[in-house]
Amino acid sequence: xxxxxxxxxxxxxxxxxxxxxxxxxxxxxxxxxxxxxxxxxxxxxxxxxxxxxxxxxxxxxxxxxxxxxxxxxxxxxxxxxxxxxxxxxxxxxxxxxxxxxxxxxxxxxxxxxxxxxxxxxxxxxxxxxxxxxxxxxxxxxxxxxxxxxxxxxxxxxxxxxxxxxxxxxxxxxxxxxxxxxxxxxxxxxxxxxxxxxxxxxxxxxxxxxxxxxxxxxxxxxxxxxxxxxxx
Amino acid sequence: xxxxxxxxxxxxxxxxxxxxxxxxxxxxxxxxxxxxxxxxxxxxxxxxxxxxxxxxxxxxxxxxxxxxxxxxxxxxxxxxxxxxxxxxxxxxxxxxxxxxxxxxxxxxxxxxxxxxxxxxxxxxxxxxxxxxxxxxxxxxxxxxxxxxxxxxxxxxxxxxxxxxxxxxxxxxxxxxxxxxxxxxxxxxxxxxxxxxxxxxxxxxxxxxxxxxxxxxxxxxxxxxxxxxxxxxxxxxx
Ligand SMILES: [Zn+2]
Numbered sequence: 001x002x003x004x005x006x007x008x009x010x011x012x013x014x015x016x017x018x019x020x021x022x023x024x025x026x027x028x029x030x031x032x033x034x035x036x037x038x039x040x041x042x043x044x045x046x047x048x049x050x051x052x053x054x055x056x057x058x059x060x061x062x063x064x065x066x067x068x069x070x071x072x073x074x075x076x077x078x079x080x081x082x083x084x085x086x087x088x089x090x091x092x093x094x095x096x097x098x099x100x101x102x103x104x105x106x107x108x109x110x111x112x113x114x115x116x117x118x119x120x121x122x123x124x125x126x127x128x129x130x131x132x133x134x135x136x137x138x139x140x141x142x143x144x145x146x147x148x149x150x151x152x153x154x155x156x157x158x159x160x161x162x163x164x165x166x167x168x169x170x171x172x173x174x175x176x177x178x179x180x181x182x183x184x185x186x187x188x189x190x191x192x193x194x195x196x197x198x199x200x201x202x203x204x205x206x207x208x209x210x211x212x213x214x215x216x217x218x219x220x221x222x223x224x225x226x227x228x229x230x231x
Numbered sequence: 232x233x234x235x236x237x238x239x240x241x242x243x244x245x246x247x248x249x250x251x252x253x254x255x256x257x258x259x260x261x262x263x264x265x266x267x268x269x270x271x272x273x274x275x276x277x278x279x280x281x282x283x284x285x286x287x288x289x290x291x292x293x294x295x296x297x298x299x300x301x302x303x304x305x306x307x308x309x310x311x312x313x314x315x316x317x318x319x320x321x322x323x324x325x326x327x328x329x330x331x332x333x334x335x336x337x338x339x340x341x342x343x344x345x346x347x348x349x350x351x352x353x354x355x356x357x358x359x360x361x362x363x364x365x366x367x368x369x370x371x372x373x374x375x376x377x378x379x380x381x382x383x384x385x386x387x388x389x390x391x392x393x394x395x396x397x398x399x400x401x402x403x404x405x406x407x408x409x410x411x412x413x414x415x416x417x418x419x420x421x422x423x424x425x426x427x428x429x430x431x432x433x434x435x436x437x438x439x440x441x442x443x444x445x446x447x448x449x450x451x452x453x454x455x456x457x458x459x460x461x462x463x464x465x466x467x468x
Contacts (some may be wrong), residue, residue: 065467
């Protein structure tokens with residue numbers, strides 16, 4: 001038995017304890033109790049492991065401390081200022097207000113909520129997938145999309161309907177050697193990893209489909225699965 | 232033809248287990264209302280979503296009074312979320328105004344499939360992340376406020392109730408440390424932990440707001456708490 005073998009069970013015990021700590025803290029706040037086995041296991045691990053005990057105390061103090069922070073309040077007159085702006089819109093409602101100000105493009109993202117398509121990036125489950133790598137496509141305000149590290153995406157289509165989104169996604173997947181299967185209101189798109197950047201650029205081309213959000217994707221993954229939810 | 236508008240529910244303070252069990256100080260401290268108390272009623276309140284759907288229908292029909300009720304009910308929660316995300320009071324007010332204006336323009340789009348508050352926070356989350364990107368493109372790193380400014384701003388961000396000078400100073404320093412630690416998180420981690428541990432939303436609601444699977448929400452909150460615990464362990468002794 002190597003030294004590493006000897007340490008492995010210990011590492012995974014700490015890791016398990018770490019996972020269960022949140023569940024325990026959240027159980028007090030309406031997220032349901034731990035299973036009796038997990039509860040007992042955590043209890044006994046905390047009793048025997050000073051490191052995890054300390055971590056648990058820090059964590060529970062943190063959660064209680066954050067909840068206890070005085071809430072931030074909107075400034076005096078906030079509601080009046082909002083109402084005044086709304087009133088102004090009634091009297092001079094701009095025809096294409098949602099597209100005019102690049103600074104406010106979040107507004108047209110929401111404007112299209114009814115026909116919005118959400119693309120969720122689903123990393124394939126598998127062993128050894130660390131959180132790294134991936135891509136983000138930005139630049140909805142025009143110009144070449146900016147591609148950076150990231151993953152899970154949201155595609156919103158303010159000006160096109162679900163059928164149009166579907167047709168476009170199928171066309172784009174086709175062009176990148178991908179496949180699309182439809183499940184009720186969700187399109188599952190499988191593409192080779194190497195095509196990911198191109199697919200995201202195509203999705204966001206022209207600005208009609210805006211790709212936002214990011215998280216992580218394992219770099220070694222060869223097939224990438226996108227879920228497009230047609231709302 | 233407009234339906235009669237029901238009175239908004241009175242938001243009676245709700246017991247929060249984390250506070251009532253663990254915080255003997257909270258009852259003495261002149262705290263501002265918690266999310267469920269300062270309007271923006273909890274989505275777990277079964278009476279609320281219907282009322283809000285009716286209010287939104289009225290907003291869509293051009294009823295300013297209905298809009299006013301919704302703004303008044305949710306202004307603090309939306310402002311707080313924006314302020315936590317961007318770490319800047321003026322920017323937060325600007326953002327929060329935009330969130331409500333978006334609500335105003337798109338009231339007719341609400342389908343009632345999720346709670347109104349979920350829909351509103353989805354707008355807030357999207358606009359906040361977009362604003363942060365915009366600010367970063369302009370070379371202004373949102374949420375990374377220089378400490379000397381943060382102190383001043385956060386002293387004002389906190390509730391100005393009748394606290395003695397020492398307690399106010401301690402509170403202001405704690406608020407500054409908390410905001411600095413939150414601002415250090417990546418935006419997507421920041422959003423979920425603020426919604427969970429400061430706005431006291433359920434994992435389910437956060438999943439609805441962010442469009443992320445529950446498992447992803449949990450792992451992000453887990454990682455965010457780990458990072459915050461490291462930075463704030465001393466503060467919350
Ligand atoms: Zn341990």
